[in-house]
Amino acid sequence: MRKLEDLQILIANAVERLEYPAYPAELYEPISYILSLGGKRMRPALLLMACDLFGGDVESALPPALAIEVFHNFTLMHDDIMDNAPIRRGKVTVHEKWNQNVAILSGDVMLIEGYKLMMQVRNDILRQVLDIFNDTAVGVCEGQQLDMTFETSENISIPEYINMIRLKTAVVLGGALKIGALIGNAEQQDADLLSTFGENLGIAFQLQDDILDVYGNPLVFGKQVGGDIISNKKTYLLIKALELVKGSQADDLSQFLASKNFNNAEKVTAVTQIYNNVNVRSYAETEMQVYADKAFEALEKINLPENNKQYLRDFADGLLVREY
Amino acid sequence: MRKLEDLQILIANAVERLEYPAYPAELYEPISYILSLGGKRMRPALLLMACDLFGGDVESALPPALAIEVFHNFTLMHDDIMDNAPIRRGKVTVHEKWNQNVAILSGDVMLIEGYKLMMQVRNDILRQVLDIFNDTAVGVCEGQQLDMTFETSENISIPEYINMIRLKTAVVLGGALKIGALIGNAEQQDADLLSTFGENLGIAFQLQDDILDVYGNPLVFGKQVGGDIISNKKTYLLIKALELVKGSQADDLSQFLASKNFNNAEKVTAVTQIYNNVNVRSYAETEMQVYADKAFEALEKINLPENNKQYLRDFADGLLVREY
Secondary structure, three states: OOOHHHHHHHHHHHHHHOOOOOOOHHHHHHHHHHHHOOOOOHHHHHHHHHHHHOOOOOHHHHHHHHHHHHHHHHHHHHHHHHOOOOEEOOEEOHHHHOOHHHHHHHHHHHHHHHHHHHOOOOHHHHHHHHHHHHHHHHHHHHHHHHHHHHHOOOOOOHHHHHHHHHHHHHHHHHHHHHHHHHHOOOOHHHHHHHHHHHHHHHHHHHHHHHHHHHHOOOOOOOOOOOHHHHOOOOOHHHHHHHHHOOHHHHHHHHHHHHOOOOOHHHHHHHHHHHHHHOOHHHHHHHHHHHHHHHHHHHHHHOOOOHHHHHHHHHHHHHHHOOOO | OOOHHHHHHHHHHHHHHOOOOOOOHHHHHHHHHHHHOOOOOHHHHHHHHHHHHOOOOHHHHHHHHHHHHHHHHHHHHHHHHHOOOOEEOOEEOHHHHOOHHHHHHHHHHHHHHHHHHHOOOOHHHHHHHHHHHHHHHHHHHHHHHHHHHHHOOOOOOHHHHHHHHHHHHHHHHHHHHHHHHHHOOOOHHHHHHHHHHHHHHHHHHHHHHHHHHHHOOOOOOOOOOOHHHHOOOOOHHHHHHHHHOOHHHHHHHHHHHHOOOOOHHHHHHHHHHHHHHHOHHHHHHHHHHHHHHHHHHHHHHOOOOHHHHHHHHHHHHHHHOOOO
């Protein structure tokens, strides 16, 4: 088994070798630009990992792995327009550097380029791979739409929230793993199980991210602690807290959500205190464990040598037990 | 051979039967909305026509024909954002009725839905059909980008302009015909020839549209005569006139292009007079004939019964000899 870091490097190098036409420049330069901004290349590395797990030829899985990365960056380019984001990975976003029309149209071409890369698989799995890619792509769009809708909605339920993060971030992990497994000649059932593993791991990971945003060690956690609280982001913690709070605490929480004039630090401290009072962290950890368990359950059923299963277990453990 | 009008009706009915999920509503309602606005359904009807020409099963060509129509409407949805267009076929555009983010994301899903429909072909032609669809889709995006770039460019050459209209409008006609031919079990060479026919016919048609905008009979021509002149649209006529005018006429033309305070009717009359003086109409008609000839030349080489060729000739004649 190749190390995940080696697979990530393999992807990074392959991304650098991707070439697009010089003309029209406004259409293709933004594609090279956004792909050059880096990132962990985790999604495509997972595709290669799945292929490797089943003894497949990792090199032959590179184009579809790149398809996943190009697709992912297409969603980032369009999401950045929709979120009005000025910065992506420390650099100006495409719609800021060029303009919005360029970001719309370059993104569209990236989606098509994703299909072109994804088609570079054997004929016997072409249809199935593209079916998975279609479902993944539609899922991500549905997740993004739900995420935007939830921003201005009241009364989002926990199942609705879980469904949103499943679509927006977890489905693509399951899809990448399943495609990699099929390229590696996995049995249908094993490919399905690996997909289930990835999707549930993705949900658990996203829930962990919600918890870390509030309870993470600021020295370890990459983002600003309390960032979700400051921006009123509807995370698992906030949705659960809104379900649980009563009386004066409910009024306090509503006030913090409604007010636009607050001191950030004060708001983070106060809302965290409300979270603590109604014990949302423990609910979130329990929910996260539910999905982690589902992931590990699927993993154990996969027909793979013990060493390969251990590789997957270690990978999942590394992802989920980040330092608090 | 089925009549083109009957194929258009077949498409219109099939479009009505297309169903999308109810949830998330903001993602799928705009798709049903834009598809319900009508249009001539010419592109998908051409796909069916090509299949029928070679004796294929027209019903089995319906999903890929719908793919062409869904793809076309995806480009309209995104183009309308980029052009800031408030109205499409007499109804408010998607980004006006909902908002811009909805139009971006619904458009993205439409492109994926296009692939899902296009995949509904036999396994033996799946890869080739998708290759054609990819090339067509990339071409349309390149054409749209060039069209936007040209708006603010000086010194566009005639070959650059022809290339732009080829990509933006003609490639998809060639692609639709070729896919239809392959579904109808045409030989590779005949499918290629039909594609060449469609692409060149598309260029000729677009050049005719440029001519009609200035010289068309307002009672017959669907749009406002002189509309391109009023909006300074870089058509064949304007680009050619800019190449040809000299001295005081060049100054006059520049002034009309630069000034924002003019009487529309006066501008149309004056610019048309300049066009007449340098004879651009005749240049345009000659250029149009070049592409019409290429189309008919390809047509004659196709291995089809004489009746079917006559059908194609009549179709092309009907498209090109619109009343002036």
